[in-house]
Amino acid sequence: SNNGGNGFLIYNSENNTMSGNYVNYNQFGIFFSESNNNTFSGNSANYNTYNGIYLSLSNYTTISGNKASNNNDHGIALLSSNNDNISGNSAYNNTKNGIYLFTSDNNTISGNNATYNKGSGIWLDFSDSTNIS
16 A cells, blocks of 8 residues: 555466455556456455556456445446456445446446446446446
C-alpha cells in the first residue's frame, strides 16, 4: 500500500495465486498485463488513483471474493481480456463503474455486489458473449 506505482503488477506471468492482500492508495491496485491463468481472491483494492483491479490482455483469470471500493476509476476493469471469471466480489463507491468490460468476450460475471458507484454497477462496452448472473 501507499506506493507511487502499482500495488501489484503482474506482467507476462501465468498460473499464480494471490490471496489475502491489501493494496490500497496506489496508482492501480492490482494490474494484470498479458498474464493468463491467474487467481486473485480474498484481497482488498481500495482508494487507488485508477482501477482497483485491472486486467489488460489477460485471459482465463479468476477474480473472486475481493473488495474494490473507493477507487478513482473503476472498481474492477477488463480490457481485451477473455474467458475470465469475476465472481463474489464487492465493487462499490467507485468514481466510475463497479465492474467495467471493454472489448472483452466470453467472460462470466456472477454473484457480485456492484452498488453506489458514480457510473454503472456493471457496464459492458463492445464485449460479447458475457454471462451475467
